[in-house]
Amino acid sequence: MNEKPHSFTPAAYFLIFGLLLGLTVLTVAAAELNIGCLHTWAALAIAGIKATLVVLFFMHLWHSSRLAWLVVAASLFFLAILIGIVYEDYHSRSWLTAVGLMLM
């Protein structure tokens, strides 16, 4: 019954760890770059890559069941709804006053 569990080798873990440290240095460096509003998106993109590495390799999602993938995808989907729609609502309220509609 002791079938070998699917997992990565310690060497792979050290490689991922090195990548994560490198990306941390990169995000600190990117903060000092003069790239205006892209700045936030660069920070979020790097954080997203780091999070993906952790989820796929350290958390073994790579070898996990499709059900686990579905749970992860669902959580991201609802997070996008939560942040996206609430943010969009606040952002677009000024448009109503701009066309003469006062709701509040």
Next chain:
Amino acid sequence: LSVNAGALAHQFRDLKQQQEAATLGMWMFLATEVLFFGGVLTAYAIYRQAYANAFVHGSLFLNTALGTLNTAVLLTSSLTMALSVWFAQRGNRTLLVGCLGLTLLLGLVFLGIKAWEWHHEYAAGRAPGINFTVSEQQRYPVQIHAGQRDEGAETVNPRELKMFFLFYFILTGLHGIHMMVGVGLLLYLIIRAAPGFFSSGYYSPVEVIGLYWHFVDIVWIFLFPLLYLIRH
């Protein structure tokens, strides 16, 4: 098989099914955690846009070097946690306990550095609701890179700055509470692992608590740039 006979709860067909159920349960819990932090981050996103200038100023108060160091500490703890699971899968009790101990230690180092940072803000009178004493007249040197200063960026509305520090304390505080829970769980794992409770056939608790620990690491991966690295 007989070694792990006691580890199998009666509602499961075998240990593999039991482990899959446990892992899936933790993923479900983490999905709720994503939305838990997501709520605060939504509010953060709205205020960050509304009070952009104050958030840049607030971010400059934070110690980027310590934030970077803490990120490295937490990433290292994730590595040792991943190695813990690997050694648990192979029934290596000594290295399992060793890696869990390292993870616990790094978690405590993180909390120690964080506590020092919190105390620094508190001592400087920047803890909203306790002693926020930034005055209307106060001006702050903005050490952003050359060419990035715009007119009016030298002053900041203290009420808006207070909002930044509110988010700082709530986000890092919620994360800190999760870290403390994680440290407690690691302590439990070590107490269980030391006498050889886990084996290559039964190590679900190590794997599941590992998932939780990595998730808390991911939260910090996002909090670090969102709080420490706002420059525009």
